[in-house]
Amino acid sequence: MALPARMALRDAESLVLASADPAIWLTASRHDVVTVQIDGVDADNHTWSVVAAGLASPASEGEVAEVLAEEVLRGAHLIEVPLSVVYGQRN
Secondary structure: OOOOOEEEEEEEOOOEEEEOOOHHHHHHHHEEEEEEEEEEEOOOOOOOEEEEEEEEEEOOOHHOOOOHHHHHOOOOOOEEEEEEEEEEOOO
């Protein structure tokens, strides 16, 4: 299942995701594997894509990045995804 979520890199080893979707919170509560794909275009107009996967877990609000604070105020749950597997490419 693909679901939208806001995310922020917490440190070199994990992402924090914010989503109000109950399926995201259930996934974190069960410590299921979550895969996240992030795509973009750099300043030289090259496309890039990064895929990261890890065992999800609930994250506390104390760990929230400023960029996710507004999402939490709107009822989003926070989950942490350690960057266990990371793959990227640039075209």
